[in-house]
Amino acid sequence: MSKLTPTALAALVLVLFSALAFGQSYPNRPVKMIVPFAPGGASDFVARIIAPKLGDTLGQPIVIENRPGASGNIGMDAAAKAAADGYTVYLGNIGTIAINPAIFQNLSINPQKDFIAITLVAGVPSVLIANPSVPANTVAELVALAKSKPGELNFASPGSSTLNRLEMERFMKLANLNIVHIPYKGGAGPAVTGMLGGETQIMFVTLSSAISFIQAGRLKALGLSTSKRIEALPQVPTMIEAGYPDMVSSSWQGVFVPAGTPRPIVDKLHAALLATMDSPEIKQRFAGGGVDVVTSRTPEDFASFVAAETLRWGKVARESGATID
Structure with missing residues (x-):
């Protein structure tokens, strides 16, 4: 069994300390939320209700950026390729995350590998x-x-x-x-x-x-x-x-960050989102639009849910013949 050299051990400690310190200071500037659809749809509805409250919770504004096109793939691709620093979050849904991989044969990313799942926020x-x-x-x-x-x-x-x-x-x-x-x-x-x-x-x-x-x-x-x-x-x-x-079905919405985002930032976002979704104001506004508040106990729970949904709806998509080159 190999042992870490003093130099390697010091470097590892420095990396871990830096990640922890970064997580404690995060966020110190506005956070961008990419929505992969145009205004007027469910994703935009959810984003514009939760963004102000999430910004209050984090202490920095959440700036919504609508990036529609290619059934959500344009926005999803931009989010996956953003810097993994917590300053770009992605509001994904059942279509972009679980269905698109089965329908688009040449999808440039793998949602389960290129994102870290934070939590569910809504069931529509x-x-x-x-x-x-x-x-x-x-x-x-x-x-x-x-x-x-x-x-x-x-x-x-x-x-x-x-x-x-x-x-x-x-x-x-x-x-x-x-x-x-x-x-x-x-x-x-x-x-x-x-x-x-x-x-x-x-x-x-x-x-x-x-x-x-x-x-x-x-x-x-x-x-x-x-x-x-x-x-x-x-x-x-x-x-x-x-x-x-x-x-019987529901179009879920959830928040993701690019793969490689430090765990302290993932945990801070998860806690902030759970606090946001527990707001009576959010629940009331969601209910008025026929939307349910749904959250995930841990990021790992959400990742498991995404994996199961990808299998379920991938099968439906393939059986329908709805594939795109």
């Missing part, structure tokens, strides 16, 4: 919505309409590799439907805008991206991906009630 249920012009007010009526016009209806998605696209693929498989896919770039915001303008007819979308339009009567909600009805939309049935128990 999906809702099946329709443009008011669609002559269907329930899931059963939509299924009957789609069966009577195979290939004539269309559905929007926030991108080819998103959970919402896979939810519709699963729904079509379960109901034996043929509906044309129209993907949008930039996330849920542009997709919802397109539906409001009559470009598309139906879609699964994160509830936070559509709830205000549903409440205003500008979009119709047919079914929720939750296990039970929610307080914000008590009149909307679940997909379980509509006869599709396999359609």
Whole structure:
């Protein structure tokens, strides 16, 4: 068994001491949070609610930077390649972290290797919505309409590799439907805008991206991906009630930092995020948008969750044939 030389031991102690000291002084300037989608979607909704409170907790502002494109891959790539010093954090979600690796054959990074998972922050249920012009007010009526016009209806998605696209693929498989896919770039915001303008007819979308339009009567909600009805939309049935128990799902959001970030900084961010998410104000604002506060006990717990979700949704993505070169 080899022993460390006095010089090597001194160097190791210096490195450990420097990392600890760096963690204690962190942060001493603003922290950038990269959001890989355009404003208006669930990721942006979550980021803009938690950023001010997280900044208060850390003692430095959190500056949001929207980096949309390529189903979130542009922002994810930028975050993974940022300096591992804690001054760039990444708000990843089920699509970019767990689904994209199975769909994009030439993805430039490996989310599980190129990031350190800090904690979950949110769970966002999906809702099946329709443009008011669609002559269907329930899931059963939509299924009957789609069966009577195979290939004539269309559905929007926030991108080819998103959970919402896979939810519709699963729904079509379960109901034996043929509906044309129209993907949008930039996330849920542009997709919802397109539906409001009559470009598309139906879609699964994160509830936070559509709830205000549903409440205003500008979009119709047919079914929720939750296990039970929610307080914000008590009149909307679940997909379980509509006869599709396999359609329960949630688009989670979590915070990551580039691989190599010192452990003291990881721990400080984890503690700050847990304190932030425990705020009654955050919980109230999330609930108003149909979003659940969800956290991870440790970074390791979140990393294990990410690994399991990658296996689960990777299988769904491959079975759907939704791969991109």
